[in-house]
Amino acid sequence: MPELPEVETIARTLAPEVESRLILAVQVLDESALEPGAEAFRALVLGRRIARVGRRGKLLLLFLQAGGGKDGGTIAVHLRMTGRVLALGPDQEPSRPRVVLTLSDRGGGAAQLVFSDVRRFGRMLAFAPGGLERWSFYRDLGPEPLEMTAAEFRARLSPAGRRSRARIKALLLDQGVLAGIGNIYADEALFRARIRPDAPAGTVNARRLDALFAAIQAVLAQAIAENGSSIRDYRDAHGDAGAFQNHFQAYGRGGKPCPACGAPLLAMRVAGRTSTFCPRCQTA
DNA sequence: ACGGATTCCTGATGGC
DNA sequence: TGCCATCAGGAATCCG
Numbered sequence: 226m227p228e229l230p231e232v233e234t235i236a237r238t239l240a241p242e243v244e245s246r247l248i249l250a251v252q253v254l255d256e257s258a259l260e261p262g263a264e265a266f267r268a269l270v271l272g273r274r275i276a277r278v279g280r281r282g283k284l285l286l287l288f289l290q291a292g293g294g295k296d297g298g299t300i301a302v303h304l305r306m307t308g309r310v311l312a313l314g315p316d317q318e319p320s321r322p323r324v325v326l327t328l329s330d331r332g333g334g335a336a337q338l339v340f341s342d343v344r345r346f347g348r349m350l351a352f353a354p355g356g357l358e359r360w361s362f363y364r365d366l367g368p369e370p371l372e373m374t375a376a377e378f379r380a381r382l383s384p385a386g387r388r389s390r391a392r393i394k395a396l397l398l399d400q401g402v403l404a405g406i407g408n409i410y411a412d413e414a415l416f417r418a419r420i421r422p423d424a425p426a427g428t429v430n431a432r433r434l435d436a437l438f439a440a441i442q443a444v445l446a447q448a449i450a451e452n453g454s455s456i457r458d459y460r461d462a463h464g465d466a467g468a469f470q471n472h473f474q475a476y477g478r479g480g481k482p483c484p485a486c487g488a489p490l491l492a493m494r495v496a497g498r499t500s501t502f503c504p505r506c507q508t509a
Numbered sequence: 510a511c512g513g514a515t516t517c518c519t520g521a522t523g524g525c
Numbered sequence: 526t527g528c529c530a531t532c533a534g535g536a537a538t539c540c541g
Contacts, residue, residue: 226533226534226535228535283535303535303536304535305517305518305534305535305536306518306519306533306534306535307518307519307520342518343518343519343520344517344518344519344520344533344534345517345518345519346517346518346519346534346535346536347535362536362537389510389511390510390511391510391511391512392511392512395511395512398535400535400536407534407535408533408534408535456533457520457521457533496512497512497513497514497534497535498533498534498535499532499533499534
């Protein structure tokens, strides 16, 4: 499922295909994919230029330009579980599209930007200038894990210096604490830092929190370098799979031997998610 | 303030 | 072979 490394990979592969192109048409095959509805969405994006592709947390962002280079608002894509954003040529037939943006084709690159999503959890949202910043989900996002400091991380994991009883994994998954971590990278980072997913955050000391922060940064950086994790659905904007799934040490490996000590990994439910960890190595 | 359940969704999987 | 239950989970929402 697309988390920070997957969305970053999509942004990087999509940018050269769509940047500087005009949105000439919006084909809506599943209206529930769009916010606001199809007509309002069209009004916000038709004729706009895609100036830049970006990412914030798990959100893919298309910054638009209106005539005269003025701010033209933003398209935000939340892929949730199975969403894909693909850059296709003019004659390529999209597979199960929900929304297709037809782009101007001057100077090579993609002619279609396709949003598809078998499970239909994902959304494509259009905002007028300033609207993105007023969207509560966006406004409340925590810092980028790769751009924050260890001190800031420690402070966010122990709010107001109090001893938080929240499970540490629940905080990692909370997009308001830090943005972009999902179930895969939470399990992988906790494994590397040797912290149990169900540990109350307040019981994890500063040294362990620093180890967790280092593990988060390392695992995200490595996953980006491997173009993300493709378990089943994830693909980049060219339709290519990532390779980080070949490096999972904990996620999805319940019952299999711990890569560090050989003990069987345990799968349990924490914060509503299947959480896999080594009961022998992860003791904090 | 926190945890748990529920909802949204469909496809893959495993048991019988 | 086919049917059914279960599971996958990001985020909103409600309830205790």
